[in-house]
Structures are given as structure tokens and as C-alpha cells.
Amino acid sequence: xxxxxxxxxxxxxGIEVKVEGPTVSVSKGKETLLQTIHPNxxxxxxxxxxxxxRPDDSKMNKSLHGLTRSLINNMIIGLSQGFSKNLEIxxxxxxxxxxxxxxxxxxxxxxTLEVVEPEGITIDVPAPNRLTVKGADKQMVGETAAKIRxxxxxxxxxxxxxxYDFEVLKLKEGKTGAKA
Numbered sequence: 001x002x003x004x005x006x007x008x009x010x011x012x013x014g015i016e017v018k019v020e021g022p023t024v025s026v027s028k029g030k031e032t033l034l035q036t037i038h039p040n041x042x043x044x045x046x047x048x049x050x051x052x053x054r055p056d057d058s059k060m061n062k063s064l065h066g067l068t069r070s071l072i073n074n075m076i077i078g079l080s081q082g083f084s085k086n087l088e089i090x091x092x093x094x095x096x097x098x099x100x101x102x103x104x105x106x107x108x109x110x111x112t113l114e115v116v117e118p119e120g121i122t123i124d125v126p127a128p129n130r131l132t133v134k135g136a137d138k139q140m141v142g143e144t145a146a147k148i149r150x151x152x153x154x155x156x157x158x159x160x161x162x163x164y165d166f167e168v169l170k171l172k173e174g175k176t177g178a179k180a
Contacts, residue, residue, distance in 0.1 A: 005065030009050040009073050012080045017050060019043045024072055028079040031120075031136060035075060041068045050076075078136035085145035087131040091160035094152070095128040103131070107152040108160070115148055123148075131162075 011017055018025045024035050024043055037043065040061055042053045050072060054065040077083075089096060089107075097104045103123050105113040117123050121135040121144050133145045145164070154161035156172045163169065 003066075005052055005054065005062075005069045007069065009069065009076060011045075011048045011050060011076065015076060015079055017045050017076075019045060024075075026072070026075040026079055031079060033075040033078065033137060035071050037068050037071070038064045040064060043068070043072070074138045075136075078138055082134055082136055083138045083141045084132055084134040085141055086165040087133070087145060087148060087162055088165055089129040089131070089162050090154070091152075091158075094160065096125050096131055097128070098123070098125045103148075105148075105151060107162070113151055115151075118144055 015026060015028050018027075022036050022039055024037060026033050026035075040055055041064055042055075044051045044053065052065060052069045052072065054061040089105075091108055093106060094108060095106050101117045103115040103117070103125065105115065107113060115123070118140060120137055121133060121140055123144070124132040124134065126132060131148065133141050133148070135141045135144075149162045149164070152161040154163045154167070154169050156169070157174060159169050159171055
């Protein structure tokens with residue numbers, strides 16, 4: 001069996017899980033996350049635990065087993081703790097400001113760039129050169145952070161741009177550095 005797929009998922013207090021056909025919904029208060037699972041997988045909710053069961057040991061079902069369990073687990077973690085990604089802005093004059101639900105970015109272009117917070121995602125600006133993307137949906141948090149990063153990808157020669165806080169840039173030498 002899949003090492004990940006066979007592990008049961010504990011349901012924390014305050015979180016409600018419903019399985020209706022191929023759709024699993026996890027809710028806490030007014031916030032709800034939905035996930036459609038593959039028809040081969042079956043999900044059972046018993047005694048504050050969720051178990052994902054596969055029909056046989058075919059290669060595809062083994063793959064779907066761990067995937068389905070991880071997707072459901074991420075929904076529960078997202079509603080109980082939340083997910084976040086931190087971004088750093090490097091460059092002279094590069095900065096971010098929050099105006100309502102819009103983030104205004106000065107990234108060295110002739111114009112400012114505006115990013116509107118998607119539904120269910122909050123973007124905080126704790127400092128002019130730092131951004132924090134938070135939300136319950138792991139996929140949306142990662143996608144929003146990647147879209148913001150793609151506005152000015154870090155330059156490998158000067159190090160300017162938007163990067164994740166864990167990302168380490170290895171700067172390249174310029175043309176004149178190779179001769180010396």
C-alpha cells in the first residue's frame with residue numbers, strides 16, 4: 001500500500017467534512033473548500049478520521065491513492081492553520097504598497113503594476129520590500145505567489161527582482177569578469 005495513502009487523516013475540532021459522490025467538501029465556519037476526487041477512489045469518514053480506499057493495486061490506483069489523501073489533508077490543514085508564502089523584493093526603488101485589496105508594485109518599469117487579491121487570498125505588506133501571501137487553499141496561495149514573482153523574476157546578474165524568501169540566488173559574472 002501507499003505509505004501516504006494508507007495513513008488516516010484526523011479531523012480537528014470545528015472542521016466539518018462531507019462526502020457527496022465524487023466531491024469532498026471541508027468547511028470551517030463560512031469558509032468551504034471543495035475537491036473532486038477520481039471515481040476509482042472512495043473516501044470514508046468515521047470517528048473523526050478520514051480514510052481513502054483504493055479498489056486494487058494497479059499502478060494508476062496506487063498513484064491516485066496518495067494524491068487523493070494529500071489533497072484532502074491539505075484542505076484540512078488549510079482551514080485549521082492556513083498556508084503562506086513570503087516574497088522579497090530586491091532592487092533600488094523597488095517597493096510594494098497595499099491600497100485596499102490592491103497591491104501597487106514599483107518594479108523599475110516606467111509604470112506601476114497592480115495586483116488584486118483573489119477571492120480567499122490575503123496579501124500583506126509588512127515592509128516595503130516584503131510580501132506575504134496567505135490563504136486556506138494551498139494551490140491558490142502558490143499560484144498567486146508565482147504570479148507576483150513572475151512580474152519581475154530575479155535577474156541572475158544583478159539580483160534584482162521578486163524572489164521567495166527561501167530562494168538563494170547564485171549571481172553570475174558579467175562579460176568583463178570572465179577575462180580577469
